[in-house]
Amino acid sequence: MKITGDQALVKRINKSLVLDSIRQHAPLSRTSVSRLTGLNKATVSNLVQELIDDQLVLESGEGQSSGGRKPLMLEFNRTAGYAAGVELTVNELTIVLTDLEGEIIARQMMPLQDHQVSTTLELMQQMMTRLLTEVPASVHGLIGMGVGVPGMVDALGNVLFAPNLGWEGVPLRVELEQLFGLPVTIDNEANAGAIGELQFGAGRHVRNLVYVSVGMGIGSGIIIDGEPYKGARGYAGETGHMSVEAYGLPCSCGSRGCWELYASELAYDHALRDPLLDSTTAYWVQQAEWDEPEAIELFRRIGEYLGIGITNLVNSFNPEVVIIGGHMRQAQPWIAPHVQTVVSQRTLPYHRQKLVIQYSELGDQSAVIGAAYAAISQFLGRVRVSV
Template identity: 50%
Template sequence: MKQTGDLALVKKMNTAIVLDAVLRYAPLSRAQISERTGLNKATVSSLVLDLIDNHLVADLGPGASSGGRKPNLLEFRASSGYAVGIDLGVNYIRGILTDLEGGVVAEHRLTLKAQNVESVIPRLLECIETLRARIPACPYGMVGIGIGVPGLVNESGTILFAPNLSWPEVPLRTIVEERFGVPVTIDNEANAGAQGEQRYGAGRGIANQIYVSVGIGIGTGMILNKELYKGAGGFSGELGHLSIHADGKPCRCGNQGCWELYASENALLEQSAPLGYHDLDALLEAAGRGEPEVLALFERIGEALGVGIANIVNVFNPDVVIIGNEMRRAEAWIEEAVQRTVARRALAHHRGKLQVLFAEQGEKSAVRGAAYYAISAFLGKMKGSGV
């Protein structure tokens, strides 16, 4: 009995190794998998057959030959299932449908007029349903859902604290799983954004990076030594609530002088109201026309962003700080002020190799990262099952 158990465990481990090789290096042949993994050819052939039967790998037929018979090449079947990623913002819901390699197949965006739970949850479910309806015929259908939210989330997927939504404790994972019957991953939106940029954007291949999500509030996702850092309780990254003014304005979080009160999209909109501007689109248009007062406002916001980023740099000494979410759209008008302020305030040794970048995925970093959570969970399950 023990031997049977051991053999099953070995098969699961070897299946994971072979699937990883296909995911990383495809197109490649069975012989090349054997060379890369150290598994013998008979084992590889047997496992590849299982993966083909389970619709995770496709045989492309003969590839180029270097002499002798042409080897059949294999690739991952990214269209065998689809994942939904959701970025739940304070004033919007952004959703995407992706294949199993993260390629975006469909998008859907809703504007939120109200922030109470009773209004938002039905619209969130509506967004997911709209995306699910666009899944092509495939073996696995919707494999999972990832959701990034602007607040603290515990291990059971309950939102514990979301100051800009003013929500009580909301068991979001349970609500969504009961509706759709697939695994659901809930995480802080900034953590999802960090994952999105590491996987698909400006953070690719960078070991130490801090993603700064600048929307209605400010959140940060920290990837240290290539791993997402979540802290002892899983709640790290609330750097938007660092005090940058000791006797500053009161914040909904209970603190005062918080960074997000001076450098977020909400701070921008508060300061622009006397000028007659009430949304980011109008401000970006005015900046594009060269309106002096609007340009000066973006300059102040850029400086305030730079102050907080310099503090982050001095604490964490990252390789890269990536600015994302809605304020990424203002890059042309805030970048110079951000870079200048960081250069002036960060310690010289910390900023030596530092780069301050703007998210390659723009305002979609979090939604891409959320979809990646769902993909990663599905592939992890398939590897662990031994297929």
């Protein structure tokens, strides 16, 4: 009998549902999987067997019985393969190796010498070569690479515009797939951070959130009803370039008064009297820990401007949770009160009901873990379907 594309697609979707249920709720019996997915027991049994054959699901032993034969319990095999997660920032390149549940196995970080595409790819290749020696033996090996970049990315994995890197029209996915011979996903780093927090961090139990990545710039990852919101052409979330000062400082994007000039690490440049000092969040946090008035005042201003931008996002998207991540998370003790005050004063009353402002549970790892998860999702979504 000829199997139509539609039948194969339905089976692939059902198989993905079964695998996702086991991954999220294990240990589960086949009966429980049937109840969770709404699929009949025969379909579940066949799909589970295929997943066992793929070594993505394991039978872990007998469960409790309400009478009769004890059911065999199912577990997701998190070590069936491994993924690489990459975060490219203005100052550094970070690569992690994770299992299929996003647990970091190995990590490397190197500073960027410049922003040339060729030298960035060369550094990535050097780091990946070292990382490959740490991949444990597994049935599926290294299943793919996910990359988060600070800029606008289209559906084909092209970096359209990354003003803080000086990149425009870079076919990054194609370049990396040719370089490494792996499936590659490319996304904005804030979108990757939002996915990381949604799956493994502060957003695990919500369906609507905004993740604000604050480093050498600002980007936002928006999750609506459990799914990333990317806009009509995939470019949503460039909130660092919304104007918060109508006639403010000129920005590298070509506009003026952009949020990130006042609420990201770019704000440090305007605060330093000595341009030779190391202008980093770590430096200013140390100054604040020593109760230096200049640092306390700097974080007050940054916190207030962060609150202004977050107010705009809350009034626009009505999220349950706003998560602040990136390097600026290190300054939480000094910025948090000012962020909260501004948001409480300026958001519409119904929008701030039950609103929670949190700081990344994954620390500086949100984007790399989210990028790795994108590669994992792509791999699990293309799991072989037998017909």
